Amino acid sequence: MYSYEERLRAVKLYLTLGKRCKATIHQLGYPTKNTLKAWHDEFEKRGDLQAGYSRSKPKYSDEQRNAAVEHWANHGRCFAFTLKALGYPCRQKLTAWVRERYPEARKYLVGKAGRPTVSLSSKRAAVYELCTRTGSAQEVAAKLDVDRVTLYNWKNQLLGLEASASMKRKKTLPAADRQELELQVETLRRDIRNLQLEHDLLKKANDLLKKNLGVDLQLLSNREKTMLVDALKEKYGLRGLLDRLGLARSSYFYHRSPMRVADKYAELRRTITEIFVSNHRSYGYRRVQASLTRQQIFVSEKVVRRLMKQEGLHAARPKRRRYRSYIGEIGPAPENIINRDFHAAAPNEKWLTDISEFQIPAGKVYLSPMIDCFDGMVVSWSIGTSPDAKLVNTMLDSAIETVAECTDKPIVHSDRGGHYRWPGWLSRVENASLIRSMSRKACSPDNAACEGFFGRLKTEMFHPRDWHSTTIAQFIEELDAYIRWYNEKRIKISLGYLSPIEYRESLGLVT
Secondary structure (H helix, E strand, C coil), X not given: CCCHHHHHHHHHHHHHCCCCHHHHHHHHCCCCHHHHHHHHHHHHHHCCCCCCCXXXXXXXXXXXXXXXXXXXXXXXXXXXXXXXXXXCCCHHHHHHHHHHHCCCHHHHCCCCCCCCCCCHHHHHHHHHXXXXXXXXXXXXXXXHCCXXXXXXXXXXXXXXXXXXXXXXXXXXXXXXXXXXXXXXXXXXXXXXXXXXXXXXXXXHHHHHHCCCCCCCHHHCCHHHHHHHHHHHHHHHCHHHHHHHHCCCHHHHHHHHHHHHXXXXXXXXXXXXXXXXXXXXXXXXXXXXXXXXXXXXXXXXXXXXXXXXXXXXXXXXXXXXXXCCCCCCCCCCCCCCCXXXXXXXXXXXXXXXXXXXXXXXXXXXXXXXXXXXXXXXXXXXXXXXXXXXXXXXXXXXXXXXXXXXXXXXXXXXXECCCHHHCCHHHHHHHHHCCCEEEECCCCCHHHHXXXXXXXXXXXXXXXXXXXXXXXXXHHHHHHHHHHHHHHHHCCCEHHHCXXXXXXXXXXXXXXX
């Protein structure tokens, strides 16, 4: 239900923007397209809007409302489960009730919560107990806190339907049938042990060799197979491991001897790993070699590259996904002064800006930076949970403060998003005597230097990490810390293996 002031404000903005529904709703955040047109028709006929609406009796009582919210809070905060269990209300109304009771749910609510995933080892243990039980399957299921159907589904997945059919219990079994059943149980135990061996080999291949969990063990080199055997021989025995991996006994001892010799690069490996991990796992072998040189450790790039490959230290690769803020032409666009020339002879000549979206399970976060073309330094930035005018205006105010005493004003280049064409942005640019420049419509290469910064940020900091247990506030702190590290410590090859701040200090531009 909207107030009279909210409805009147929407109608006036609708008329100001030339009766464009999408632009009005995008700026206000409400109402729907049909509702806005109905308000406009009422305003045209009456010259004003109705002061208020008559309120009818609510469809749901306060007891039903409280029961729905309490059920949502006590059952994993899952909307779908609450709606299915209670049978009311609609999802939109339940969301409104929850946000009214828990305002923080707008930012920190994530997905649906259900039963935790059961590991493979737990399933095998459950199937083993099912096959060797003395009581009923229902008792085993109750003990493991699962239902009986799920227990048999696990057995079918691990042992197949043939074993399932042969394991049907009978009230009385003759001696011969009992002996056959014991043989089948022994076979199942052996199969479970083989499955456990297979699982442990794949897990060790992932931990030690950095291989995918679905790797074919037969395609591993003899040296890699030797490493797996050494890691698991205390648990499974040497002979069983050699047979499973198809490794000859002589080959095992041949590759095992050099591995016992002390590694002359052991200390260097630890140093390389520390450099790689402390720099957001984003450095390739060239920048790692440059960091070693800064520590007075002189070694060739080939050695660094080989050691990083052996240790499984690989810089993350980029993933293409970007936020778009273009909502249509809402005013005249300035000329593209930059024209893809992102080189600057001095600081504060050319600035680039844009907005990037980061979607994590806890919600969405938006970053608005100002990049200096001189050395790629982030002059200013703002981070928020909504890509609104406040986000970009705050960033611009901070950037203007850095050039308040300069006579020469920089060119501010952006795309054609609505954030850079609203009155607040235009007035700030005009008051600071900045020069506006805009990319062509739907042409991201016109702002390639800023897009490149977003790509490096997401490749090095965002995509390689798991953000499922991270809140919005924690992610904002991580993002802010990365940008500060980017300015102060992250070395760039184009700057002579210096960070932007170090580069400006070397030129005497920063004291």
